[in-house]
Amino acid sequence: MKTRLKTLYDCFYTPPEFSEQKQEVKECHQALIQVLEKPERRLVLRIMDAQSLMAEERSIDSFISGFELAWQLSMELNQFEKERSVSRCTSSRRSGALSMSGEEEEP
Numbered sequence: 399m400k401t402r403l404k405t406l407y408d409c410f411y412t413p414p415e416f417s418e419q420k421q422e423v424k425e426c427h428q429a430l431i432q433v434l435e436k437p438e439r440r441l442v443l444r445i446m447d448a449q450s451l452m453a454e455e456r457s458i459d460s461f462i463s464g465f466e467l468a469w470q471l472s473m474e475l476n477q478f479e480k481e482r483s484v485s486r487c488t489s490s491r492r493s494g495a496l497s498m499s500g501e502e503e504e505p
Contacts, residue, residue: 407461
């Protein structure tokens, strides 16, 4: 099921551009390259990759949670409509029976 929801996410979700933020990350990355040695640069890149992965997972999880909430609300509304429909039928039968009995008593 999660795979199917991930497919829906990929189909319907369009990520925001974040052009300013991307530019800032690029500039900060270039500044770090100039002041850090290779092992420290790799560490910083690993941190950035991990944060990006966390953000992506959070986004997918949020989409799936929202979808599941909408599904549950839809099921509840359908159940409510069914109960309301049955209630209307029952009360209209009762009122019809009452009006018929009421008509018979008047003459």
